[in-house]
């Protein structure tokens with residue numbers, strides 16, 4: 438049978454697995470299998486040739502049982518409602534696992550941002566906010582940047598929403614530039630959170646981080662900061678890749694040289710003094726301790742999960758491991774830390790930004806990192822405690838299912854307390 442790769446069906450399957458393990462009430466389960474609200478909008482945007490072009494945008498509020506929706510906005514030519522729904526579901530579990538006072542949401546526009554100039558991007562971004570304006574707000578649903586959206590785009594969106602409401606509404610959106618009250622530490626928060634998880638997992642597996650050998654798939658926002666931070670911790674990144682392929686050096690790769698190579702040639706594959714490898718080979722390297730998928734979904738599947746040699750997989754990307762691969766890794770005792778724990782640093786610092794906007798009092802970068810460490814380290818411990826508790830009761834579950842059990846039970850309890858079932 439073909440492996441299921443539809444992201445929303447995968448999200449539902451993961452929920453179903455957790456629901457069965459935890460005996461979730463069937464009414465709560467039915468509510469949680471579908472988003473609360475799905476909005477599809479038409480966005481007219483002014484193009485450089487003077488014409489107005491129509492774009493399709495989405496905003497999905499998956500759950501607001503524990504607080505306002507929270508989740509990024511993606512600009513992508515292949516954006517689809519199914520992907521946005523899956524990502525909105527994952528945001529719900531991510532915010533719940535981190536125990537921050539949000540539900541989950543996601544948005545997107547079908548467009549090709551790489552072909553647009555700044556004026557066109559501004560026009561489409563402001564148009565999106567006018568179209569979804571009545572569905573978002575600091576107490577309703579709080580967007581943020583995601584694939585191909587930037588702090589500048591967040592600033593335009595905040596400005597448009599503020600104009601619609603006749604007052605500054607900094608708390609309507611996070612991931613803003615510092616000039617308009619973004620948060621210190623937001624730019625590398627996803628990777629920073631991932632590094633705190635790596636530190637905790639390494640303790641458990643008795644891996645000495647200072648001697649750890651790491652392979653990272655993807656050298657974008659998440660992957661490049663993870664590379665830099667891991668190197669600062671003393672670890673050796675021996676392999677890296679991007680959409681053109683990868684490079685490997687047993688002695689370790691140099692971050693500065695790699696960044697320059699990428700800037701000059703547009704890819705990491707032209708890095709001198711390292712061996713060229715494919716993305717598939719990177720995943721299967723046999724002399725690494727930690728594998729960090731930081732690029733795309735569905736990279737570790739039933740077809741290659743039995744060839745993963747790392748002791749620890751840190752899912753910095755969203756959805757890089759399919760449910761079948763998750764099971765294979767678990768049976769092979771590879772510790773696979775799930776995406777909605779590992780990459781939750783971004784949304785946790787987004788939460789700090791929103792909290793600071795509401796207080797009008799701003800924290801230092803050190804305070805931000807310390808608070809992030811506290812929250813994500815607690816999520817890690819909660820996940821392993823839950824896994825242990827189930828194992829003691831004779832049910833062996835993966836860290837992903839354990840994290841789901843925690844996240845889903847918190848959302849279900851909130852729904853119960855509110856009288857939704």
Ligand code: NAD
Nearest residue numbers: 627655656657658659660679680731732753754755780783
């Ligand atoms: P990005 O666009 O900045 O970088 C993506 C990287 O993946 C690029 O280096 C690209 O070349 C590479 N890539 C593309 N196709 C590839 C392929 N076939 N094989 C190998 N590499 C390939 O994106 P990002 O923001 O770094 O996000 C990466 C992943 O992390 C996504 O799954 C995203 O949802 C997730 N994530 C990112 C953040 C964040 O704060 N940036 C937060 C949470 C989750």
